[in-house]
Amino acid sequence: MEGLTLSEAEQRYYCDLFSYCDTESTKKVAPNGRVLELFRAAQLPSEVVLQIMELCGATRLGYFGRSQFYIALKLVAVAQSGLPLRVESLNTVKDLPLPRFVGPKNEQELRHTALYSSDADNSTPYSGVIPPPPGRVQVKKGSVSHDAVQQRTSTDQQESTSPVVSPQQSPPTSPHTWRKHNRHPSGGNNDRPLAGPGPFWAPFSEAQPGSSATGDPIWSGHSPPPHQENWDQTTVRTVASATTANEIRRQSSSYDDPWKITDEQRQYYVNQFKTIQPDLNGFIPGSAAKEFFTKSKLPILELSHIWELSDFDKDGALTLDEFCAAFHLVVARKNGYDLPEKLPESLMPKLIDLEDTTVVPVISEVGDQSGEIGYSSSPAEAPPSKSPSMPSLNQTWPELNQSSEQWETFSERSSSSQTLTQFDSNIAPADPDTAIVHPVPIRMTPSKIHMQEMELKRTGNDLANPTSPLLVKPPDLSEENNVSSSKFVAGNTVADGYSSSDSYTSDPEQIGSTVTRQRSHSGTSPENTAPPPPPPRPHPSHSRSSSLDMNRSFTVTPGQQQAGVVAYPPAVPPRPPPSQGVGPHVHRPVDAESLIAHTSTSPQQIPEQPNFADFSQFEAFAASSVNEEEENEIETHSEVLQVEKPSDSAGSLRVSKTDGRVEDKAAASVPVNAGKGTTPLAPPPKPIRRRLKSEDELRPEVEEHTQKTGVIAAVLASQPSIPRSVGKDKKAIQASIRRNKETNTVLARLNSELQQQLKDVLEERISLEVQLEQLRPFSHL
Amino acid sequence: MAVCVAVIAKENYPLYIRSIPTENELKFHYTVHTSLDVVDEKISAMGKALVDQRELYLGLLYPTEDYKVYGYVTNSKVKFVMVVDSSNTALRDNEIRSMFRKLHNSYTDVMCNPFYNPGDCIHSRAFDNMVTSMMMQVC
Numbered sequence: 032m033e034g035l036t037l038s039e040a041e042q043r044y045y046c047d048l049f050s051y052c053d054t055e056s057t058k059k060v061a062p063n064g065r066v067l068e069l070f071r072a073a074q075l076p077s078e079v080v081l082q083i084m085e086l087c088g089a090t091r092l093g094y095f096g097r098s099q100f101y102i103a104l105k106l107v108a109v110a111q112s113g114l115p116l117r118v119e120s121l122n123t124v125k126d127l128p129l130p131r132f133v134g135p136k137n138e139q140e141l142r143h144t145a146l147y148s149s150d151a152d153n154s155t156p157y158s159g160v161i162p163p164p165p166g167r168v169q170v171k172k173g174s175v176s177h178d179a180v181q182q183r184t185s186t187d188q189q190e191s192t193s194p195v196v197s198p199q200q201s202p203p204t205s206p207h208t209w210r211k212h213n214r215h216p217s218g219g220n221n222d223r224p225l226a227g228p229g230p231f232w233a234p235f236s237e238a239q240p241g242s243s244a245t246g247d248p249i250w251s252g253h254s255p256p257p258h259q260e261n262w263d264q265t266t267v268r269t270v271a272s273a274t275t276a277n278e279i280r281r282q283s284s285s286y287d288d289p290w291k292i293t294d295e296q297r298q299y300y301v302n303q304f305k306t307i308q309p310d311l312n313g314f315i316p317g318s319a320a321k322e323f324f325t326k327s328k329l330p331i332l333e334l335s336h337i338w339e340l341s342d343f344d345k346d347g348a349l350t351l352d353e354f355c356a357a358f359h360l361v362v363a364r365k366n367g368y369d370l371p372e373k374l375p376e377s378l379m380p381k382l383i384d385l386e387d388t389t390v391v392p393v394i395s396e397v398g399d400q401s402g403e404i405g406y407s408s409s410p411a412e413a414p415p416s417k418s419p420s421m422p423s424l425n426q427t428w429p430e431l432n433q434s435s436e437q438w439e440t441f442s443e444r445s446s447s448s449q450t451l452t453q454f455d456s457n458i459a460p461a462d463p464d465t466a467i468v469h470p471v472p473i474r475m476t477p478s479k480i481h482m483q484e485m486e487l488k489r490t491g492n493d494l495a496n497p498t499s500p501l502l503v504k505p506p507d508l509s510e511e512n513n514v515s516s517s518k519f520v521a522g523n524t525v526a527d528g529y530s531s532s533d534s535y536t537s538d539p540e541q542i543g544s545t546v547t548r549q550r551s552h553s554g555t556s557p558e559n560t561a562p563p564p565p566p567p568r569p570h571p572s573h574s575r576s577s578s579l580d581m582n583r584s585f586t587v588t589p590g591q592q593q594a595g596v597v598a599y600p601p602a603v604p605p606r607p608p609p610s611q612g613v614g615p616h617v618h619r620p621v622d623a624e625s626l627i628a629h630t631s632t633s634p635q636q637i638p639e640q641p642n643f644a645d646f647s648q649f650e651a652f653a654a655s656s657v658n659e660e661e662e663n664e665i666e667t668h669s670e671v672l673q674v675e676k677p678s679d680s681a682g683s684l685r686v687s688k689t690d691g692r693v694e695d696k697a698a699a700s701v702p703v704n705a706g707k708g709t710t711p712l713a714p715p716p717k718p719i720r721r722r723l724k725s726e727d728e729l730r731p732e733v734e735e736h737t738q739k740t741g742v743i744a745a746v747l748a749s750q751p752s753i754p755r756s757v758g759k760d761k762k763a764i765q766a767s768i769r770r771n772k773e774t775n776t777v778l779a780r781l782n783s784e785l786q787q788q789l790k791d792v793l794e795e796r797i798s799l800e801v802q803l804e805q806l807r808p809f810s811h812l
Numbered sequence: 813m814a815v816c817v818a819v820i821a822k823e824n825y826p827l828y829i830r831s832i833p834t835e836n837e838l839k840f841h842y843t844v845h846t847s848l849d850v851v852d853e854k855i856s857a858m859g860k861a862l863v864d865q866r867e868l869y870l871g872l873l874y875p876t877e878d879y880k881v882y883g884y885v886t887n888s889k890v891k892f893v894m895v896v897d898s899s900n901t902a903l904r905d906n907e908i909r910s911m912f913r914k915l916h917n918s919y920t921d922v923m924c925n926p927f928y929n930p931g932d933c934i935h936s937r938a939f940d941n942m943v944t945s946m947m948m949q950v951c
Contacts, residue, residue, distance in 0.1 A: 317924070317925070317926030318926055320926060321926035321927055324927075331927050332935055334927045335925050335927035335928055335935065335936065336936070336937055338925045338926065338927055339921070339922075339925060339936055339937065339938050342924065342925070345920070345921045345924050346924065347924040347925075347926065372937065372941075789906065790904065790906065793904060793905060793906060794904075
């Protein structure tokens, strides 16, 4: 090896390091184990370490002689300063800082740091500063006590996992940065691996003012000025300094989950959050967050990705949890961690429904990590409301009980669409483990929320016994709505699961697709975690044939049902003459408006083309619907409306938002019905839909509609009871919540059924259109 | 199901375009480009008075022997164009609609990102993943 010229400081430093490694006291050879430990503490990538070993000749020799060791140390310093590893650099690099090794967590090491690398000159405030070799004077001072300290440190290091030998960080920069961190509570420990700095900083800060033994006078001289000037800067410096310190500590706790946020880190993030948004329950708008994170000097693309990961509810703003997650990711990235593709579980925000000032706990299926436990304290910090549009997800079960009293407010809450629209997108990523994503049509109505919570509660409390909430439901229903309750009971009893509302059986795939289609859906995760009471039946087979059989069992359906109910959509029950039977079905497809033009014409085609087996049913349906509209509309309307009155607004809201397909069907049927002759092509969708909805419910032949009506009625009827029960029994609330969730599930299944029908009807529609064109080409637009 | 997905900005330049069979990319680019005319035609045909009721989903723009092109336009005149294989007859209209809806949702998420400047190319990984999921089904 070529001659290695070391400065005096380096000489001493290396000598000490060698003695540290020289556990066998051979004074000549440092055992490889120790040396490797040391190099690992240098926090260099392993390939660099290997390279160093090669360069210094240890691999050749098989052991670390003194010279090899010294060379290696020098190379470590070279590598740590970012220079390429070359043999020539050993002697050519001037003013190379001493190699840094992760220090032990004790004060003596801090003193070491001070002693070894105190720098009178270095006051440049930038991250990752490597102090130039200490001045002679300081070294001498340092060396005196160093030996004494070294003994202690060696013994200490024997026990510590990460062999800390030398100064951890350049004191000149670290003092002010560290002190800065001390001012920032918890000093920005960003990662578990970065947790080291915290304890260091604390003792160091004590060491700083208090240490008078060696080297401090120089420091104290230097640290205040840099401290002053650095104090004004905010996150850039802080992040930078945190990053620096963190880099050193990176390897110290790689065994931990790197995404966990320690309490110190969290406290630090919270304080940073406060600087931007003093209200901890509020949220940071996107632009402010952008500025803030741009200061971290990460590339925009990465920041964009971090944002995507951390903005959980996709509202363009960061709540406290989201902000902490984002900050954590930024720090991790600055320390060299690659950004994950998905948000790690420990960073997932505990979503709280702010608007409502209640906490909607959601089961976190993803493993609860201790990080989440840390999160669970956050409701204490910011209990009622976080971001207005953050639905709560991933909250641990214990939270449920806490927030049960808060559920009361749900009933009074006027849920806004914004709140609910977030649910869908949140739930899907929140529960990656769940394969099935139930499209729980979250509606504005508190009942829905309750249903979700019910679902959650039921799921969490009683996963193994899904029947219990179901059983709870019927009695309640019977109180409120005999008609619906009877249906409901039949529909919800687990034992009768199959025979009951087949329309309620959930088709997971369809539901899942519905979820993805409708962003406004929410609460899917509760649905996922809570297995729907009746196991999903072979749904598709029901759509036509068997469903008819099933429907026959429902002929009992009272209430709005009229003549032979039976026919399960797509084939509508056999009703009176087929005039426009196909029409409404034909137009069930989503683009109702576009098909409205066809509706008026297609129905007439139906009688002429009895190709479809279901035509009679269509006709029956059409006729019935027509009849209804013409004759019974008013009366039945009133009937249904009465039932629905308690929550008509909720119903209409639900209509407008819950199930696009159902609405479209309804919308389609209305124009058909309303204008047999001269149909206004595009009546205002929403009001029509509402009307249609009620009309749907009017139609008894539509089994699911009827049942849905019953369900809706039951749900709606049960809603008023919810606020009453609020002040009473918690269990009553939970029961009602379970009920609502049950209803929700039922409706979800209904939704899937309807969609299935929709698809079938689409096919028919296509064929009908073809025929239409053939027969009436001029009418085609 | 799609073989090519493109997001076109209001000014008719592509924000994002991706096709599955990478060797024929140029052909798909050309197809998307020509389909823009059809999109514009459909938009204007809807009528200026009916802008608020205009259906976002434009439907089949035009079919060729190999594939079909579907269009979707947002209220901010950002267009999504999807090219699907004609041999994929099982693809129904509502499925196309759902795919467009997913696209729209993901696009909205990208928009919400403050680090994304409207008009930039879309580099979001989440958006890429979503598009991949839509396209992967072909293979």
